Amino acid sequence: MKSSPSTQQFIDIENIEEDVVILKNSGLRQIVMVSGINLDLVSEEERNTTLHLYQNFLNSLDFPTQFLIHSRKFNIENYLKNIDELEKNETNSLLKNQIFEYKQFIKSFVEQNDIMSKMFLVVIPFNPISLMPKSGLFSFFNFGKKKEDKTDKLNTIAEQEKQINFRQLRGRTDQVIDGLQSVGLRAVALNNEELIELFYNFYNPENTEKEKLAILNQTEQKS
Structure with missing residues (x-):
């Protein structure tokens, strides 16, 4: 009798580390939480200025970004x-x-x-191209070396490559945060714990929010 597939099989996330979401296809993502501006409460001149700055920010990006509004029932x-x-x-x-x-x-x-709570999120992607040597060629030039030595070298190369990719992604994230702040929005990248809680809420829509993300409280207080 076949066992039912686990929920994890339908989730694209492989791991979360160093504030980065690692997908099963090796893609990397960082998520930024952003405060909101109620344009109905500002003057027409201020509204036009904000929209102009936001348009300039979007035009400055040379990579795709995803903007999300996450609405959940508020837990009181x-x-x-x-x-x-x-x-x-x-x-x-x-x-x-x-x-x-x-x-x-x-x-x-x-x-x-x-009673709904809303979170405004920006997803910043980076899809790395692996520079890891192909096993056949790597094995040829390392003929005669111990298997443990080869594995250690491969692991070292993989870790170095991962850190390079993380830096590339963080560079994009910094650019997005700086651009949003120039519009007058407060923007902060989510850390590991906040990402885990966010995805828990994503994949459990039948439940209300366990509690507000701590970073959301900070965003609201400083916006």
């Missing part, structure tokens, strides 16, 4: 816990009752309305 469990704590510690009976009524209102409102 921690917020409700804080309200419970306030209610528990409140000694004034009138205030205690008001806190209770407010808590019930929030619960009812969330049950009847989908």
Whole structure:
């Protein structure tokens, strides 16, 4: 009897390391979280200036980028816990009752309305061309060497090549971040932990967000 394929077989990600997503086809990706600007709240002159700067930023890129908006149901469990704590510690009976009524209102409102959180993301790609020597030629010039020596040399070459590719990708990421900041947007590359949490949420759409990404809080506070 055939076993059911695991979820991992349908995910294109091979690994996440050094803040870089490594795909199964060896492609590399970094993901930048970006703050938003509500253009409806600024003057027409400021809006036109922002759009002009954004157009200049896009025209300056000589590599493809992907822009995403990730919307998820907002998790208010921690917020409700804080309200419970306030209610528990409140000694004034009138205030205690008001806190209770407010808590019930929030619960009812969330049950009847989908409260969504949005994240604005930019995906920066780099698809490396391997410079690793082909095994046949490599074996010919290293005839007589121990297998362990050959493996160590191949691993060293692979690691050096990976670091070169990572630097190329990070150069692109820095260019994107600088360009977005010139528009007046705050942009930060996600680290390993944040990437893992982000993809967990991507691949578990039936669940609400476990919690806000810490970096999202920073982005909102400084935007």
